[in-house]
Amino acid sequence: METNEACRAANIESPLSNHMQEAEGAEATVAPERSNIEICLRVRPVPDPMEGIHVDKDERTVRFIVPRSINQGLTNNQREAYQFTFNKLFPANSTQEEVFDGVARDVVLESLEGINGTVFAYGQTGSGKTFTITGGSERYEDRGIIPRAISLIFSTIAKRTNTTYMVQVSYLEIFNEAGYDLLDEEREVRSLEELPRVHVMEDENGTLHTRNLSLHRAATEEDALNLVRMAARFAHGFVWLEIPEGTFSTCD
Template identity: 50%
Template sequence: MVKQTIQIFARVKPTSRKQPQGIYSVDEDEKSVAALEIILPRDLAEGFVNNKRESYKFKFQRIFDQESKQEDIFDIIAKPVAESVLSGYNGTIFAYGQTGSGKTFTITGGAERYSDRGIIPRTLSYIFEQLQKDSRKMYTTHISYLEIYNECGYDLLDPRHEASSLEDLPKVTILEDPDQNIHLKNLSLQQATTEEEALNLLFLGDTNRMIAETPMNQASTRSHCIFTVHISSKEPGSAIVRHAKLHLVDLAGSERVAKTGVGGQLLTEAKYINLSLHYLEQVIIALAEKHRSHIPYRNSMMTNVLRDSLGGNCMTTMIATLSLEKRNIDESISTCRFAQRVALIKNEAVLNEEIDPRLTIIRLKKEIQELKDELAIVTGEQRTEELTQVELDKLEEQIRSFLEDQDPESRLEVGSDMRKIHHCFHYLKKLLSERKIPEKSEPSPEIKDQDGEVPLKEEEFKKLRDILKQRDNEISILSEIPGKRGKEQIKYQ
């Protein structure tokens, strides 16, 4: 597990016209922490007292000045993230800034010169170069390209883009499993075995992107785009597979409608863009606060898709693109403030390893067959899945002989075969259920008393008592007869 805060970098866009000196300055101290100071001189010609701050200072991991090249951006920002993805960790690089500040040029690049290639094509070249060098593992690479336009998701690699309007295309929807993992429905995964195939997919997706001309930018991207590289690696003979994904995100630029003066469709697009960026800022603020129980990821599709990248299992890097012209100073300060809040978020990147179920099944089947072969060598007979009918008949005959045997010391020997043991229990249960209980009850054994005589039953005792009483009456009558006779003799004399 790798615990670290989100890395933040700043890139200053070259100005199109001569820029007055002293608007910003870059300072690097001994601790290799770069500081960007934006100077906002007071304009006394505005005709009112201006009490605004004149200086704003922001710290970044590295600040790229107007003379910085695309190669420097890749080597310092993107290359470490790509290396971590090849090792099995998730990674994300996203650019944030106002319209026309250079986000798309930084992430995708320019088409005029080969040296203007951006982070995505350079990262693809680096990844496939490393895959060819590493012959110890087997790699599989897939590409997906998601566009979020007016809060609806679309697959930029869908071949129906050219022939159909955007409303007729199937929308990408978000599904969530019981473990709260995000799955994107209708987003295709295209396999890329070479760098050329991956670059062709990038070119296809860029062709289908929503681009419009605005007063701020002649080719302004009107949607958020997430280019994702999925990499799976496995060593030969091993059941452990590593999965990692690299999100390369080009966010649509925030813009002030009053400044641009757009209307109609462009106004609707600007509302959705600013709203989604507002929700992104809410998520960043919530993540930066300690003891916050709820993070509003579900407010927008973009924050829901990037849930892992923001405060999750990912190594994330942000590039703040700045256009430090006088008219854009306020937006640039806002972008820097946003970056400072992002820098407070801590992510915990975990190595994404799992056991390949297909390989596990193959290994277990092989192990079972080897155990069967070993058992056949010991017993001298080949083990089958079920007992044959001959074996069942023989086993049932053994059970019947065991039950009929009157010897209390007799034993039923069926061996250690669990199939035979289970059948014994089933057969005994069957015999028990079929057994008929006799209706005539057997007499209970007689219990003798201390003198060795059997005690009388209650009916016999009553009968004898009646006879005894009758005999007592007879005796009393007979005993009175001699007395009567004596009295009679005296009387007659």
């Protein structure tokens, strides 16, 4: 079984701190403290489920059993069980819609009210981050968080006839601690390293600003999706949808 973590952040006031507490029987539990950051776990389906891993959707926990090894008659006194608790847990049979509704829907809607929000996927190679964030290409229901977020933004603002919105899209790739603008239109490039480098700067108030990151206006849902497809010629990235008084971003 492989796992893929998706994290949500909105109006962050304090950093999340996880702490380990030892329980009886050499067990350990990791539980997130109350925070504006939610830690969600999505379990990737695998052909052969592994023994010793127990997923409890109702309790939002994953429990790992690691039998103690005996070497030359000596018992290893290492912990035998580890249990991790998350804000939300999506088992292997979860749909893309269920993941989006549970992780990103509220963040998107809050961004339209002026509250910045971020959703990003974290996990090892092959754990399903790209599928969760971008989605599959064969079936409409396999759309990931980015296209679903774009659709929700435009469908919501279309109903608010008394308010005028402007949506702008940026697409930033972070590779080896360097940022690149994947939507640069000023030159023909063949590799990521040929793209403009994006620099992040902090002002005297502690606010972060980006330099060399282009903004592209998207008047329709299709405009925004085309920009995302254009940037997808390169690898994984950080999509930034900017709406006056609020932003929504995703990272893969």
